[in-house]
Amino acid sequence: MTTIRQRRVGKGTDVAEDQPLEEKNVKPDGKTVSGHTGGKLWNILSITVGGIFAISLGLLTSVYVATLHENDLWFSNIKEVEREISFRTECGLYYSYYKQMIQAASIQQGLHGLVYDNKTESVRTINILERMNVYQEVFLSILYRILPIQQYLEPVYFYIYTLFGLQAVYVIALYVTSWLLSGTWLSGLLAACWYITNRVDTTRVEFTIPLRENWALPFFAVQIAAITYLLRTHLQPIQEKLTLMTVFIATFLFSLTWQFNQFMMLIQALALFILDCFDMLPTAKVVWLYFIQICGLLLVCVLQFFNSMILGSLLISFNASVLIARTIQKNLKKGGLLNRLGKLILHVLLVLCLTLLINKFIKKILNLESDEHIFKFLKAKFGFGATRDFDANLYLCEEAFGLLPLNTFSRLSNTLLFCVYVFVLFLMTVAAVIVAFRNLSGSNQVQFMEKMEECTITLKPDAAYNLIHTVLFGCLALSTMRMKYLWTSHMCVFASFGLCSTEVWKLTLKCVHLYTSQRTRVIKYFVPIITLLYISYKFWPGIMDELSELREFYDPDTVELMNWIKSNTPNTAVFAGSMQLLAGVKLCTGRTLTNHPHYEDKHLRERTKQIYQIYAKTSPEDVYRILRSFGTDYVILEDSICYERRHSRGCRLRDLLDVANGHIMDGLGENEPDLKPSLYPRFCEEIKKNLPSYTVHFTRVFQNKTFHVYKLAKHK
Numbered sequence: 001m002t003t004i005r006q007r008r009v010g011k012g013t014d015v016a017e018d019q020p021l022e023e024k025n026v027k028p029d030g031k032t033v034s035g036h037t038g039g040k041l042w043n044i045l046s047i048t049v050g051g052i053f054a055i056s057l058g059l060l061t062s063v064y065v066a067t068l069h070e071n072d073l074w075f076s077n078i079k080e081v082e083r084e085i086s087f088r089t090e091c092g093l094y095y096s097y098y099k100q101m102i103q104a105a106s107i108q109q110g111l112h113g114l115v116y117d118n119k120t121e122s123v124r125t126i127n128i129l130e131r132m133n134v135y136q137e138v139f140l141s142i143l144y145r146i147l148p149i150q151q152y153l154e155p156v157y158f159y160i161y162t163l164f165g166l167q168a169v170y171v172i173a174l175y176v177t178s179w180l181l182s183g184t185w186l187s188g189l190l191a192a193c194w195y196i197t198n199r200v201d202t203t204r205v206e207f208t209i210p211l212r213e214n215w216a217l218p219f220f221a222v223q224i225a226a227i228t229y230l231l232r233t234h235l236q237p238i239q240e241k242l243t244l245m246t247v248f249i250a251t252f253l254f255s256l257t258w259q260f261n262q263f264m265m266l267i268q269a270l271a272l273f274i275l276d277c278f279d280m281l282p283t284a285k286v287v288w289l290y291f292i293q294i295c296g297l298l299l300v301c302v303l304q305f306f307n308s309m310i311l312g313s314l315l316i317s318f319n320a321s322v323l324i325a326r327t328i329q330k331n332l333k334k335g336g337l338l339n340r341l342g343k344l345i346l347h348v349l350l351v352l353c354l355t356l357l358i359n360k361f362i363k364k365i366l367n368l369e370s371d372e373h374i375f376k377f378l379k380a381k382f383g384f385g386a387t388r389d390f391d392a393n394l395y396l397c398e399e400a401f402g403l404l405p406l407n408t409f410s411r412l413s414n415t416l417l418f419c420v421y422v423f424v425l426f427l428m429t430v431a432a433v434i435v436a437f438r439n440l441s442g443s444n445q446v447q448f449m450e451k452m453e454e455c456t457i458t459l460k461p462d463a464a465y466n467l468i469h470t471v472l473f474g475c476l477a478l479s480t481m482r483m484k485y486l487w488t489s490h491m492c493v494f495a496s497f498g499l500c501s502t503e504v505w506k507l508t509l510k511c512v513h514l515y516t517s518q519r520t521r522v523i524k525y526f527v528p529i530i531t532l533l534y535i536s537y538k539f540w541p542g543i544m545d546e547l548s549e550l551r552e553f554y555d556p557d558t559v560e561l562m563n564w565i566k567s568n569t570p571n572t573a574v575f576a577g578s579m580q581l582l583a584g585v586k587l588c589t590g591r592t593l594t595n596h597p598h599y600e601d602k603h604l605r606e607r608t609k610q611i612y613q614i615y616a617k618t619s620p621e622d623v624y625r626i627l628r629s630f631g632t633d634y635v636i637l638e639d640s641i642c643y644e645r646r647h648s649r650g651c652r653l654r655d656l657l658d659v660a661n662g663h664i665m666d667g668l669g670e671n672e673p674d675l676k677p678s679l680y681p682r683f684c685e686e687i688k689k690n691l692p693s694y695t696v697h698f699t700r701v702f703q704n705k706t707f708h709v710y711k712l713a714k715h716k
Contacts, residue, residue, distance in 0.1 A: 054172045061196055062168040064196065066206075068546065069206040072206070085562065088208070088580070095137070097138075101142070121596070131598065166214070166215065170217060170221050174191050174195055174492060177466070181501070183502070201488045204485070213260075216253075230285060256303065259600055269290065272290070277348070297315060309368065309600060311362060320358055329343065376392040377396065382479075396651075399481065403478065403479065403480075414538075415538075416534065421495040429471075432464060459503075502521075502524055557706035558584065573633045575594065577614075577635060594607065615637075615682070616657035617678035617682050620693050637684050639705075640706065649666075666682075
């Protein structure tokens with residue numbers, strides 16, 4: 001298996017006093033300037049300095065992750081096959097389409113090969129552009145072909161440098177979001193520094209470069225920054241139109257580059273829905289955002305040849321339901337507290353029922369089953385009954401889809417990020433609850449609360465949105481570790497905003513009866529600067545040590561396997577094996593596969609379960625019949641799967657297959673009472689004994705310490 005070794009050589013919302021950057025005579029940090037000219041000069045100077053810091057930190061982050069990648073793998077020195085093997089699992093599959101487009105005789109032939117692909121799934125022609133989110137690979141390959149850079153830059157470097165460059169966009173977007181929320185670029189500086197020092201928990205781009213989220217999240221961050229700006233008050237019409245256009249473009253690019261886009265935007269739509277119900281956002285802007293989400297997703301649907309999974313997404317059903325419900329309930333935001341609460345409950349129920357009905361209707365019309373494995377997984381994960389479903393258990397047993405480990409919080413606390421985040425989250429949540437209650441209560445309660453002037457609390461629309469955003473994505477991250485990168489990056493934004501926010505410190509000081517405007521201004525700059533100095537002092541030496549540590553890619557068994565396949569098998573040969581390994585086989589050798597890691601297709605999931613019988617207790621005749629039905633010429637068996645120890649009993653691949661087949665699992669431990677012993681031994685173990693019942697169908701043609709390759713006999 002792949003390892004890294006030490007290198008041997010070389011309304012309810014009030015506008016806060018410091019919000020509008022564009023207002024006359026107001027600094028970004030909230031100070032009133034004594035003259036119009038002085039105010040404009042200060043704004044220009046502040047924006048210039050803040051912009052320079054933003055761009056510099058973005059570029060430094062790109063260089064940082066690129067250097068880590070080079071130092072970990074010695075990427076510039078290893079062979080091409082080793083570089084390609086370093087793109088693990090589905091990353092290798094995605095990169096293979098970029099390579100395929102580069103090597104095609106022309107752009108037209110390359111596109112034709114993707115639209116009519118018969119090498120990704122044997123005995124089946126599929127449309128890669130419809131099935132997978134690989135338009136970014138298509139765009140990059142075309143760009144590489146038309147730009148005069150072939151003599152100076154290898155295709156692989158053009159690809160990875162683009163991904164590392166997107167990290168600069170990501171960091172700049174986080175920086176700008178925090179700056180917009182707090183009114184000072186010091187907040188953006190702190191957000192960027194937290195993102196870098198918490199790199200282990202904020203990104204994994206340096207070792208999973210082609211992963212879809214590494215393409216998508218920078219655009220998602222840009223979208224959040226644009227929404228934050230859109231929700232500010234006093235925008236000019238031209239500013240609002242340009243911001244809406246930015247939101248649409250970012251939403252479209254985010255949706256185009258990641259297959260999980262609909263689920264992330266559904267959470268975003270829920271955030272908008274919650275805030276709109278409590279009258280904490282401008283209604284017109286919320287409606288615009290609903291339409292932008294729908295239009296962006298439908299445009300992607302068209303580009304993906306009317307992908308049915310997009311049409312049947314919960315996001316489209318939910319947004320359509322909200323817009324319909326708003327039309328039905330026109331007086332939703334009028335009346336007293338009890339009246340509003342009653343209307344609100346009915347509104348929520350109406351939206352929920354309409355969403356389920358519309359989604360059920362669309363899926364019935366389209367006969368859509370591509371995403372059923374996700375709902376099976378969610379049902380089992382949250383305790384709505386045990387399941388023996390192979391696909392659901394495959395997800396449940398993966399650490400990435402488990403709960404967020406507790407040690408994540410200790411790492412985030414070491415940089416003070418989590419501590420500050422909890423403090424800001426608590427204060428902002430209290431403020432949001434009070435504002436929501438005030439909005440629902442009506443005039444009598446408002447007058448009552450305004451009698452206590454020192455307790456009057458405001459919450460800007462942009463801050464309210466980012467609050468609900470971080471809460472909902474925090475819940476997602478806590479339940480599914482793989483999604484933590486959506487939360488932790490925004491955590492940097494939210495915590496830095498709170499630490500530099502006039503409102504947060506004003507509320508805090510009022511609670512302890514120490515509030516003065518001068519004291520608030522001093523604290524909002526002093527505390528962030530002290531935090532930055534602490535982070536620099538504690539983590540700068542570690543970052544320098546990390547950058548000086550040199551390692552080397554080392555996976556001789558996989559390299560030997562790929563070289564053997566290229567040298568000893570015909571170009572038309574069909575290979576079966578594990579999803580993860582076959583992605584590398586396609587990238588490194590160009591051979592045809594029986595299955596692959598892109599799991600969002602029911603037919604492929606059923607095919608994968610059948611092929612995985614090579615690791616189950618199945619007769620050699622049945623395995624041979626299954627493999628030949630998919631046109632298999634060679635099957636690759638991996639000792640790391642056959643004798644797996646990475647997972648505990650019950651989560652090993654062979655255990656999942658045994659349970660799905662109704663067989664008792666290996667080893668000591670309990671089994672469900674209706675499971676029975678298998679009539680056959682485990683195929684991957686028994687085939688190595690060279691018994692006649694196996695050799696009549698399978699001939700071993702290659703082996704090393706990790707892999708065993710068998711050629712299938714072609715019986716008449």
